[in-house]
Amino acid sequence: METTPLNPARRRLLAGSAGALAAAGLGATGVVRASEPATSKAAVPAATTAAKPLPPYAAWKDADSVIVHSANTIETRRSAFGDGVITPTRELYVRNNLPPPDASILDDRDAWSVEIQGVKNPRTLTLGELKTLGVDTMATVLQCSGNGRGFFPHKPSGTQWQVGAAGCVLWTGIPVRTLVEYLGGIEGDPTYMTGTGGEQLPEGLDPNTLTVERSVPRDTLQDAMLAWEMNNEPLSLAHGGPLRLIVPGYTGVNNVKYIKRLAFTAEQSPAKIQQTSYRLAPMDAKPGPDQPSAWAMGPKSWITAPGAEGAPVKAGRALVRGVAFGGIHAVKRVDVSIDGGKTWKQAALVGPDLGKYAWRQFALAVDLPAGQHTLASRVEDTEGNVQVENRVENVRGYLNSSWRDHALTVNVS
């Protein structure tokens, strides 16, 4: 992949005698040794695993930082999160419910239009016009509803995500409340805010079977945003550009990509993705509109270092690090265990606080003797909600926040 520069982990791999020829060969393809940008933190380079290739619309992702499950599902490796709070765009997970629209929708970003309904003065506005009406930036944790599905013992259908269908990124756009005020305020007393994606749907099919249209409680509009930049770059196609609805604290699917319609509605969307998908059905129930929807996220954290994905850990002093978020509330504290949850110590929250919807980095200095250790973390939010010990079993494997499932067993030598 010539657009993805060779990273140091892969270079180390090639540095052995057996790799010398391969390294020379790579050099010949035009990879300039001196042109390294900031590079992958992943412990296990993709070259050592039977990696699927990145799909064309996400070919610019850092192949060594991600696990490609399919063309529409790409996960960040646990070892790639680093300690810098904001997930780099080229390392962020991707989950598309449908193939993305043609990239030509980015040719003239400002011409993209979005229809606003359920306000006193409903209108269609271009992105160019939105940009003159208001601007703000916020950090949110973006997490797929199914993140952690891979830990459910009943192997629910869907991508077997581990920890990495999540990231913390900066969004820039217009606050939805600013836009609503500009259009005269909400009309009546609708219960939901409903966003509709701009994916191309096949002809001759009931659109409700495929359309990405999600309804969330109306009051989420207070902190929601129509975003055109992520991490201070124009929003890529893979992440919903030119315009995406951001509902902070709500799982990824509610953050509708390529948004073409935002409506305040009495009812939830009739689309399948709202009515029966993304429902938390108990194991003996059928997913459907009577079951809770995958909406707000709860408190969750996981260890990112040391020892993720088999990275070697030396006996002695170590800094146990990870990420923690509260979902819709801020992080109050994080505790860390190095004995699988028998005893806990409070970790330090490090780095800048980017607001209640962002995650916090945490760190605890420990002495790790040789042997096997299970590292775990547990976050408490400012409302006193504590990360659950055990997953809540459900048919499709949504919203796994179990600290026990997310613990990391490391071999120290």
Next chain:
Amino acid sequence: METTPLNPARRRLLAGSAGALAAAGLGATGVVRASEPATSKAAVPAATTAAKPLPPYAAWKDADSVIVHSANTIETRRSAFGDGVITPTRELYVRNNLPPPDASILDDRDAWSVEIQGVKNPRTLTLGELKTLGVDTMATVLQCSGNGRGFFPHKPSGTQWQVGAAGCVLWTGIPVRTLVEYLGGIEGDPTYMTGTGGEQLPEGLDPNTLTVERSVPRDTLQDAMLAWEMNNEPLSLAHGGPLRLIVPGYTGVNNVKYIKRLAFTAEQSPAKIQQTSYRLAPMDAKPGPDQPSAWAMGPKSWITAPGAEGAPVKAGRALVRGVAFGGIHAVKRVDVSIDGGKTWKQAALVGPDLGKYAWRQFALAVDLPAGQHTLASRVEDTEGNVQVENRVENVRGYLNSSWRDHALTVNVS
């Protein structure tokens, strides 16, 4: 440049009939139209100007977001700053005092070593060991001492930077105070903290003529950091990887790249770069150790939109935006003028506050009638220091914070 994906501005340029063949030609080189990552915000693509090529060690920069002055001096375009607070790594300016070391120093980052002197237990530590001792993340404005030199009428020697030898980025590393405590504290009562860069120096020359070694007041250690990540990716060679000293609030040159020695010293470094370069000499004086050194930055701001670099501005409602920082103090307020400084209005600070060393984004909604307007901004810090109206003239053109010089004249139609 195959590692730099084609951006929308350039694609628009190629979309005209004259550009059709060129576009087809580019397609044939393997640039996949559907593989666009987040792309440049620059108004005027490099393709329209007689652009110098990016040097190999920074070939991964976004060519359309930067102005390449030379192999060691690359500036971010005013139109590329965006509204997302953190400057993307591929858009950040580069200024090297010497050519960077060979990229092989990144082959085994954890093996890099740094000598700590002037503490009770002086030692050489590897980066691998530093990573077990402490970790924090902070945002700082990184700005070249000569940023704004291009506005000095006497055309000082050196790069003619306009606004873009600056950015706001996240650093992750070990706080220097944590490291100093670990080594038993400071020995005696030294006046300075002195960092030495690891660049290769030519043989047979007095090292003081070339070595990058800078001294700053000792107390800067309280907030300083030895950083191994920038924007949550391993620090690139272009920006000082594997390890860089960060002295927040101090100009770029004090943030020593490839740091191999950090010492607490009674005297300032004897190096030329400390003794005579980076001195603020009045126009009739010779730069030398009696003149103030380019150390702490003062309050400064500039407009980034609308209309930067000739981007079209339509008459009517507009959001005037920009960036503002206090140097060593936090931003208190920003005022904006659309009549060249005759009248001012307070702008809103938008986005998350990343701490006193970061910059803030600001925005003011205005009505811009057709015609020519001069947009200006003026920041005040929490200590009551206000951005200066006029530059302080000095031989080498350092520390230009003049709001008048940085004003932006736009044509509205």
